[in-house]
Amino acid sequence: MENNANNQNQSQDNVNNILGTAASYFKNINLNQVPDQLKQFGTTAANKVKGLSTTQKVVGGALLLLGAGYLSRRSRMSFRNVAHMSREY
Structure with missing residues (x-):
């Protein structure tokens, strides 16, 4: 059970990292320049x-x-x- 909880925490960390990276890319976009x-x-x-x-x-x-x-x-x-x-x- 503990291993399953670790896998879920790791998966959640991976999702958070991906979302954080995507947010940082979109933060730098100026829609007035599109x-x-x-x-x-x-x-x-x-x-x-x-x-x-x-x-x-x-x-x-x-x-x-x-x-x-x-x-x-x-x-x-x-x-x-x-x-x-x-x-x-």
Whole structure:
């Protein structure tokens, strides 16, 4: 049980670290410097997402997650190949 509590505390610490990092990135953004076209695109995209059904949102999120995982795995494999090749020389 104690190990499970430690894992939960560690997971919560990881989430807090990620949120803190994200907050620090967004804190430095001045919305007055964002181009108007980008603001308009963000508003349009948000309105389109609001119009989707819950099922469409879940499926879309799952597809985004799978795509990000695929790209992450692919880039990791490329990095390993490059690292392995550099050791041979």
